[in-house]
Amino acid sequence: xxxxxxxxxxxxxxxxxxxxxxxxxxxxxxxxxxxxxxxxxxxxxxxxxxxxxxxxxxxxxxxxxxxxxxxxxxxxxxxxxxxxxxxxxxxxxxxxxxxxxxxxxxxxxxxxxxxxxxxxxxxxxxxxxxxxxxxxxxxxxxxxxxxxxxxxxxxxxxxxxxxxxxxxxxxxxxxxxxxxxxxxxxxxxxxxxxxxxxxxxxxxxxxxxxxxxxxxxxxxxxxxxxxxxxxxxxxxxxxxxxxxxxxxxxxxxxxxxxxxxxxxxxxxxxxxxxxxxxxxxxxxxxxxxxxxxxxxxxxxxxxxxxxxxxxxxx
Numbered sequence: 001x002x003x004x005x006x007x008x009x010x011x012x013x014x015x016x017x018x019x020x021x022x023x024x025x026x027x028x029x030x031x032x033x034x035x036x037x038x039x040x041x042x043x044x045x046x047x048x049x050x051x052x053x054x055x056x057x058x059x060x061x062x063x064x065x066x067x068x069x070x071x072x073x074x075x076x077x078x079x080x081x082x083x084x085x086x087x088x089x090x091x092x093x094x095x096x097x098x099x100x101x102x103x104x105x106x107x108x109x110x111x112x113x114x115x116x117x118x119x120x121x122x123x124x125x126x127x128x129x130x131x132x133x134x135x136x137x138x139x140x141x142x143x144x145x146x147x148x149x150x151x152x153x154x155x156x157x158x159x160x161x162x163x164x165x166x167x168x169x170x171x172x173x174x175x176x177x178x179x180x181x182x183x184x185x186x187x188x189x190x191x192x193x194x195x196x197x198x199x200x201x202x203x204x205x206x207x208x209x210x211x212x213x214x215x216x217x218x219x220x221x222x223x224x225x226x227x228x229x230x231x232x233x234x235x236x237x238x239x240x241x242x243x244x245x246x247x248x249x250x251x252x253x254x255x256x257x258x259x260x261x262x263x264x265x266x267x268x269x270x271x272x273x274x275x276x277x278x279x280x281x282x283x284x285x286x287x288x289x290x291x292x293x294x295x296x297x298x299x300x301x302x303x304x305x306x307x308x309x310x311x312x313x314x
Contacts (some may be wrong), residue, residue, distance in 0.1 A: 018045070018053070023291075024284035026053055030250065031257040031284075035231045035239050051246075058249020060291040061256035068277055069120060069259070071144040076114040078219035079139075079151045081107045081127055082226055084233050086241045102244030108226065108251060109135040112219040116274035117264050119222070119255050124248055129156040136164030143168070148209045150175055150216055162206065171207030173214040175200055229254055256287055 017023070022043065029039040036054070040047045087103035088096040096103065109123040109131070120142050123135035146169050151157045153176035161172050178199040202214045231239040232250055241247035259272045260282040272278045 018049070020285055020288050023053060023057075023288045026050060027057055027253060027257070027284050027287060030054065031229060031254055033229050033231050033234075054246060054249050054253070056295060057287065057291055058252045060294040061252035061287065062248075063294045064256055064287075064290050065122075065252065065259075068272075069118070070142055072113065072118065072120050072142050072275055072277070073144050074113040074115065074118075074120065074147050074275070075145075076148045076213050077111050077120065077139070077143075077150070078114055078216050079109070079111045079136075079149065079157075080216055080219040080223060081109050081154075082223040082233070083107055083127075084240065084247070086244050086247055100243060106241070106244065106247060107131075110219060110222060110226075111135075111139045112222050113271070113275060114213070114215075114218050116271050117218070117222075117267060118271035118275040118277070119259055122251065122255055124244075124251060127154075127156070129160055132156045132160035133163050136160050140164050140168050146170065148207075148213055149173070150209070150214050152216055153177070153203070158205065169207065171209040172205045173209040174203040174205055175214055175216050176203065225258070226251075226254065229258075253287075257284070261287070 018026075022045075026039055026043050026045070029042065030036070030050075034042075036050045037047060039045075040050050043050070084106050085104060086106045087093070087099055090104040093099050093104045105126070106124060107127040109121075109125070110119055111121040112118070113120055121135065121139040123131065123138060125131040125134070148171040149161065149165075150173055151161070153174050157174065161170065165172075177197050178201060179195040180198040181195065202211065227233040230250060231237075232241045232247060234240075241250070260270055260278065261284060263270055263281065264274070267274050270278075270281060273281065
């Protein structure tokens with residue numbers, strides 16, 4: 001997330017920007033899983049315009065999440081991680097040409113309120129204990145009460161959860177999945193899927209969690225929505241993120257769209273409305289207005305500098 005000292009609020013008009021409706025249309029296409037070049041063609045704008053809008057909207061949505069998703073009253077939180085990669089898979093980064101910083105496997109950590117379906121916290125980074133602590137500390141500061149927390153059986157959580165919830169306290173349980181044997185013949189489907197789950201085992205780690213609510217099924221279903229709505233998570237295509245910043249920006253836009261603009265089918269309201277964060281259904285136009293609120297005014301254009309003719313001078 002951004003440092004608060006760099007935050008700039010701006011409510012005035014911006015020069016040389018697309019109309020509000022056009023920007024909302026582009027964001028809608030991105031949130032529905034279209035590639036940037038497809039958006040460029042259908043919206044009749046340049047790819048650079050789409051890229052700049054992605055960056056500006058992503059920064060604004062990060063700030064919006066920081067400002068609005070606070071003091072969340074929840075009882076059951078489920079956490080999980082979803083895999084993707086930036087520029088190249090981790091094993092291919094050493095031989096990749098001009099791999100940028102952040103290239104390799106990229107994990108998106110998410111914390112879901114099981115009742116309101118709100119994405120309370122998210123974090124993008126590597127899958128290790130240090131990032132687990134950072135993610136869980138951000139989750140803890142957004143909650144207003146003690147919760148029941150469920151994660152998968154990854155060992156990094158064993159030390160990260162007590163450290164993050166040291167002062168608030170938590171009822172914490174792990175859900176271990178028991179996998180069957182891997183198929184001997186690796187079909188195309190089996191290649192990109194884990195072995196079949198044949199059972200689960202729960203472990204109470206801290207506090208007194210309710211056994212019937214030890215589950216990660218809702219957050220895992222949310223991971224499917226992330227893959228369905230983000231071109232960058234589609235397997236076996238060239239739609240993956242080439243830069244980590246673009247990956248972060250697209251996820252920030254998606255989570256803002258999911259929390260505030262998309263009516264949940266079972267709740268019939270948005271997750272933000274169900275969680276009591278807002279009392280209205282947001283539109284993408286509201287997201288664009290937030291962009292203008294958080295974006296600094298354009299600086300005056302300076303005088304053009306004449307290019308030096310190196311051939312004439314040499």
